[in-house]
Amino acid sequence: MSKLKKEIVSLIECRKYDYNLVKESVEKSFEDLGGIGKFIKKRDKVLLKLNLLMKKKPEDATTTHPIFAKALAQVLIEYGAEVIIADSPGGPFNTSLLKGVYKACGIEKIADDVGAKLNYNTNSVEIKNEGGLILKRITAIEVLKEVDKVISVSKLKTHGMMMFTGAVKNMFGVVAGLEKAEYHVRMPNNKDFSNALVDICVASKPVLSFMDGIVGMEGAGPSAGDPREVGVVIASTSPYHLDVVATSIIGLEPTKVPTVQRCVERGLCKGNFDDIDLKGDKIEKFILNDFVIPEIRSLDLLDGKIPKFLRDILNGFLQPKPVFIHEKCVGCRDCVNSCPPQVIEMIDYKPIVNLDECIRCFCCQELCPVEAIDIHRPLLMKLLSRL
Numbered sequence: 001m002s003k004l005k006k007e008i009v010s011l012i013e014c015r016k017y018d019y020n021l022v023k024e025s026v027e028k029s030f031e032d033l034g035g036i037g038k039f040i041k042k043r044d045k046v047l048l049k050l051n052l053l054m055k056k057k058p059e060d061a062t063t064t065h066p067i068f069a070k071a072l073a074q075v076l077i078e079y080g081a082e083v084i085i086a087d088s089p090g091g092p093f094n095t096s097l098l099k100g101v102y103k104a105c106g107i108e109k110i111a112d113d114v115g116a117k118l119n120y121n122t123n124s125v126e127i128k129n130e131g132g133l134i135l136k137r138i139t140a141i142e143v144l145k146e147v148d149k150v151i152s153v154s155k156l157k158t159h160g161m162m163m164f165t166g167a168v169k170n171m172f173g174v175v176a177g178l179e180k181a182e183y184h185v186r187m188p189n190n191k192d193f194s195n196a197l198v199d200i201c202v203a204s205k206p207v208l209s210f211m212d213g214i215v216g217m218e219g220a221g222p223s224a225g226d227p228r229e230v231g232v233v234i235a236s237t238s239p240y241h242l243d244v245v246a247t248s249i250i251g252l253e254p255t256k257v258p259t260v261q262r263c264v265e266r267g268l269c270k271g272n273f274d275d276i277d278l279k280g281d282k283i284e285k286f287i288l289n290d291f292v293i294p295e296i297r298s299l300d301l302l303d304g305k306i307p308k309f310l311r312d313i314l315n316g317f318l319q320p321k322p323v324f325i326h327e328k329c330v331g332c333r334d335c336v337n338s339c340p341p342q343v344i345e346m347i348d349y350k351p352i353v354n355l356d357e358c359i360r361c362f363c364c365q366e367l368c369p370v371e372a373i374d375i376h377r378p379l380l381m382k383l384l385s386r387l
Ligand code: SF4
Pocket: 324, 328, 329, 330, 331, 332, 333, 334, 335, 336, 351, 367, 368, 369, 370, 371, 372, 373
């Protein structure tokens, strides 16, 4: 009988964004993974795909922390690689948005400190994806094709639609700007959308994945939750296996997370620790059983738990919905511009949503800069989601 292939996941304790401590942790992670040279050649152009969702301060824990990015970039540069930092944040993919996001998130300064390049190429290219299940080609930011290696550098956070956003979902940011909205419109149900996220990760081919789990986000992630110390740098040879470990750390059953479910169905990982070679510090040091996870926001997640006919009936009137808090709204129109099916309109400078046409993607909530959008769920839905 052939031996089960295991992927390495390294856990290194690091409890604050002190540059020297973080750099030391990143170096230990590389040792656990078998050394940089196993994955990166000297003079390789290496893309660090950070999570730079929107203009947020590092301490908000929405984006990959600049000290984390700096430490990783510095280790790679010292090794002899050329580092390029990129992401396609929410909103239109243009130079002015990129400038604003790099600056607000503290990335502009650290790139300058270590000599990493910031991506300002806003072209997109088509990439064939033979390993894709439903996306046989993706339209991605051009820099993805211009580099030799890609490293996913995600943030440990919850996510309203997908429950968790980790190494796999981080790669959705290689889809340029508002084209992300198209994916939501084309795949409004959770299962298709999570398969698309896995497809995009497969197409992006990250050689390594790092996760900034020093301070994560709990509650209403990915942008309106609360920072929570987790104290760990996670690194892996596989984004799929990294997500299994990261979800376990925050007290989630990995196979309840849509992207992990899809990876298990597709044979990319087992969804448990059987095919994982854990290295570094003991996982018990980091496990949090009271990490606040967002409530399930889609009846798709009830698939298989209740009869289909009942699910279809319930689907019509038990859907969660976005609720706009007009007192908090500053009228910036970001929700209008980020709504994939364009069902929000501004009336008297306040957003009004047509719920009949809303696909419940929650992009509006994700990108509202002042947390003026809540997600409301009927009580019965809350009870069903616990089944
Ligand atoms: S994104 Fe938020 S603040 Fe901006 S218009 Fe929409 S609800 Fe108002």
